[in-house]
Amino acid sequence: MDDDLLRLDRQVCFALAVAARTVIALYRPLLEPMGLTHPQYLVMLALWERSPRSVTDLSGALALDPGTLSPLVKRLEAAGFVRRDRVPTNERMLAVSLTDAGRALRARAERIPPAIVERLGMPLEDLEGLRSVLDGVIAAARTDTHGDHVRPMS
Numbered sequence: 001m002d003d004d005l006l007r008l009d010r011q012v013c014f015a016l017a018v019a020a021r022t023v024i025a026l027y028r029p030l031l032e033p034m035g036l037t038h039p040q041y042l043v044m045l046a047l048w049e050r051s052p053r054s055v056t057d058l059s060g061a062l063a064l065d066p067g068t069l070s071p072l073v074k075r076l077e078a079a080g081f082v083r084r085d086r087v088p089t090n091e092r093m094l095a096v097s098l099t100d101a102g103r104a105l106r107a108r109a110e111r112i113p114p115a116i117v118e119r120l121g122m123p124l125e126d127l128e129g130l131r132s133v134l135d136g137v138i139a140a141a142r143t144d145t146h147g148d149h150v151r152p153m154s
Contacts, residue, residue: 041112
């Protein structure tokens with residue numbers, strides 16, 4: 001048995017990084033005709049769940065710091081999919097809302113999940129199980145061994 005802890009093929013971080021890049025690459029040809037990048041698609045998914053949302057709420061939902069989220073939202077606004085407005089009860093807060101074009105884009109986006117499942121060629125149950133395991137990894141990574149909360153990285 002090889003007990004070299006530094007072998008590349010034993011690294012969880014490496015497997016996650018390669019899996020993430022490879023799966024996200026499958027989205028590219030589906031998202032490009034819609035005028036979206038993968039990070040913008042994630043913002044739209046959050047807004048299709050609930051709109052309007054504050055930038056703080058979106059940041060938490062997407063595990064992105066506001067400095068990373070802000071340029072994504074600005075590009076979506078320039079594309080006509082979202083609108084940014086000050087919250088009337090708190091002028092320091094920005095709310096992000098879907099425009100009619102952003103709401104209409106949802107119908108096209110509904111074809112993406114089944115297309116990804118087809119391209120992966122894996123049973124849906126396996127992908128749902130993987131998602132559950134990854135949720136556990138995310139939760140564990142956000143808490144260090146001393147029980148301290150670790151900020152999400154962007």
